[in-house]
Amino acid sequence: MSVNDIVAMKGMEKISVLTAYDYSTSLICDRAGVDVLLVGDSAGMVVLGYPNTVPVGMPEMTMFCGAVARGAKRAMIVGDMPFGSYQPSASVAVENAVQLIKAGCDAVKLEGGSEIIGTIKAIVDAGIPVMGHIGLKPQTSSLWEGYRLQGRTKVSAMKLVQDAKALEKAGVFSIVLEMVASEVADEITKSVTVPTIGIGSGVGCDGQVLVLHDMLGIYEDIKPKFVKRYSELSKSIFDAVASYTREVKEGKFPEGSNTFHMSPEELDRFRKARKK
Incomplete structure (x- = not known):
């Protein structure tokens, strides 16, 4: 699956996205027909036992991305850029994005809207596809406001729409909408030409993503309302x-x-x- 394949699915076919962190599970997900494997920094919580995603660094992400890349043959692989890997400067962001691509990723994902447009443009200009991420931003939400629904008011909803359009203009090929009110997610999906990938943002998005360990019932420390348990593997x-x-x-x-x-x-x- 390439960037063009994913973009072409907008309005035609829903996009299936799951997180993956190792060779064995990426092999299974790939065979099951998942379109995109997101090597999320959520690995810090569900695999490494951190309380949130903030402690995750580039060495861990590079290792996880390499393992997933060795297992997947069909699915597109997107690597999360961890907290601190793109905030210092655009040049640092490009260097770290290159590391994830060399590890085997096809694209990278950054959290943020209008405030990181320059960084996204720099990465895209370097020839690296970027997946955007707005709404709840786990890397910084735990530091500021906690894990709360986004787009609950007119002001916040308008800001999300503006951020989505700014990301599209900057060159992202898709946008993750995390814990965004479904009405706002629907409006964003209609307002941009790139696919939206929802997590806790309603059925109107162009695709959906879940953390593998959540939907399989393996990780039990946190049980988000938006997660559907397709199995109870923990038991x-x-x-x-x-x-x-x-x-x-x-x-x-x-x-x-x-x-x-x-x-x-x-x-x-x-x-x-x-x-x-």
């Missing part, structure tokens, strides 16, 4: 691990089918050698 994994532990302690595992043996001839030679 399945717990039950499997508990069964394994019990069988190990009771001597029931490994069984004969899980064990390798020497040939009778070699076993006899080994035992004779041990007696000498």
